Amino acid sequence: MTAEQLISFARGAPSLDIVDVAGLKAAAARAFDADPAGVTAYGTSVGYVPLRKWIAEKHGVAPEQVIVTNGSLQADAFLFTHLVQAGDDVVVEKPTYDRTLLNLQNLGGKVHQVTIQPDGIDVDELRGLLENGLRPKLAHIIPNYQNPAGVTLSLDKRRALLALAAEYGFVIFEDDPYVDIRFRGEALPSMLSMDENNSVVHASSFTKTVCPGVRVGYLVGPAALIDAIAKKATNLYISPGMVSEAIVHQFCVSGDIDRSIQTVSAALAERAQVLAASIRTHIPGATFTEPDGGYFLWVDLPEDVDVDALFPVAMKKGVAIVKGSDFLLDGGKHSVRLAFSAVTVDQIDEGVRRLAEAIAEVRA
Numbered sequence: 001m002t003a004e005q006l007i008s009f010a011r012g013a014p015s016l017d018i019v020d021v022a023g024l025k026a027a028a029a030r031a032f033d034a035d036p037a038g039v040t041a042y043g044t045s046v047g048y049v050p051l052r053k054w055i056a057e058k059h060g061v062a063p064e065q066v067i068v069t070n071g072s073l074q075a076d077a078f079l080f081t082h083l084v085q086a087g088d089d090v091v092v093e094k095p096t097y098d099r100t101l102l103n104l105q106n107l108g109g110k111v112h113q114v115t116i117q118p119d120g121i122d123v124d125e126l127r128g129l130l131e132n133g134l135r136p137k138l139a140h141i142i143p144n145y146q147n148p149a150g151v152t153l154s155l156d157k158r159r160a161l162l163a164l165a166a167e168y169g170f171v172i173f174e175d176d177p178y179v180d181i182r183f184r185g186e187a188l189p190s191m192l193s194m195d196e197n198n199s200v201v202h203a204s205s206f207t208k209t210v211c212p213g214v215r216v217g218y219l220v221g222p223a224a225l226i227d228a229i230a231k232k233a234t235n236l237y238i239s240p241g242m243v244s245e246a247i248v249h250q251f252c253v254s255g256d257i258d259r260s261i262q263t264v265s266a267a268l269a270e271r272a273q274v275l276a277a278s279i280r281t282h283i284p285g286a287t288f289t290e291p292d293g294g295y296f297l298w299v300d301l302p303e304d305v306d307v308d309a310l311f312p313v314a315m316k317k318g319v320a321i322v323k324g325s326d327f328l329l330d331g332g333k334h335s336v337r338l339a340f341s342a343v344t345v346d347q348i349d350e351g352v353r354r355l356a357e358a359i360a361e362v363r364a
């Protein structure tokens with residue numbers, strides 16, 4: 001590896017070696033053979049109907065409760081524009097996915113960040129805000145292997161959140177693209193599956209389990225809400241990409257997706273472990289919680305390391321990171337998010353060495 005080659009801990013995307021390119025090519029051939037008319041025509045805005053049905057069955061809901069979108073970010077955007085108007089209160093996690101923060105701010109939402117703990121959002125802090133009169137339209141929650149903190153919401157907190165949503169009448173937006181990338185432990189039920197009050201709207205994606213280039217994600221919620229969003233989607237683009245969705249459908253029904261999930265999970269489990277070991281060796285003052293799955297490790301650096309100063313120095317040394325402050329309205333000045341998804345094992349130690357050098361330079 002040359003010193004000039006950038007090692008990126010920035011992108012939450014799988015590296016090419018763990019994308020099943022051959023499986024996707026074969027799925028594409030099967031899609032065109034099986035349904036040439038459906039694949040090549042305009043579809044409708046609810047998405048490729050056989051994939052919509054597969055997703056509905058996966059979640060145990062009616063197909064009318066599902067819309068398939070161009071990536072889950074579009075699902076997020078549809079829901080946010082549908083529910084949130086300028087001046088509305090919204091709750092997000094602290095820290096949270098940077099695009100969630102930006103999109104809600106761009107809509108004029110009044111964003112309230114609630115602290116994340118090792119077992120997920122601090123429900124007591126949220127309850128305190130609600131008891132003091134906050135009436136949010138929605139609470140955006142990333143329940144599994146959270147982006148960027150890597151933590152998972154406990155079962156008790158899932159129950160507590162559902163109870164708060166029912167009591168105070170807000171929507172829980174369960175944004176769940178990482179759930180299947182599990183390294184250890186038992187899978188917890190989704191809040192969607194536990195919901196008895198139509199409080200939950202759920203999004204997920206094939207980006208993290210298949211590849212981002214397909215741009216296929218989806219939203220599951222009450223049929224009336226999905227119908228209203230589908231009407232807006234029709235006006236926006238008539239239908240999402242049928243070719244992509246039909247390929248994903250073939251990839252799912254053949255069972256290739258299960259193999260892909262195993263490949264990605266096994267690779268990322270190893271990368272996460274190597275990354276943690278390298279940080280312990282090269283950056284002794286850093287603290288972090290190792291995630292049980294997903295794509296990200298959140299690292300708190302010593303207080304004298306300012307990430308605004310660190311970022312350009314790290315880039316100069318050939319390592320890309322994301323500043324903790326990108327995920328927060330305030331703070332995060334001494335934290336970074338490291339994605340271990342786009343780096344191969346042989347790059348990790350070198351990447352961490354470069355980061356350690358950059359830290360040493362910034363501190364000096």
Ligand SMILES: Cc1ncc(COP(=O)(O)O)c(C=O)c1O
Pocket residue numbers: 012070071072073074076097142147175176177204205206207212216217
């Ligand atoms: C929490 C969360 N939601 C949504 C997305 C968007 O994913 P995509 O549009 O690729 O499905 C991401 C991507 O990193 C994410 O971390």
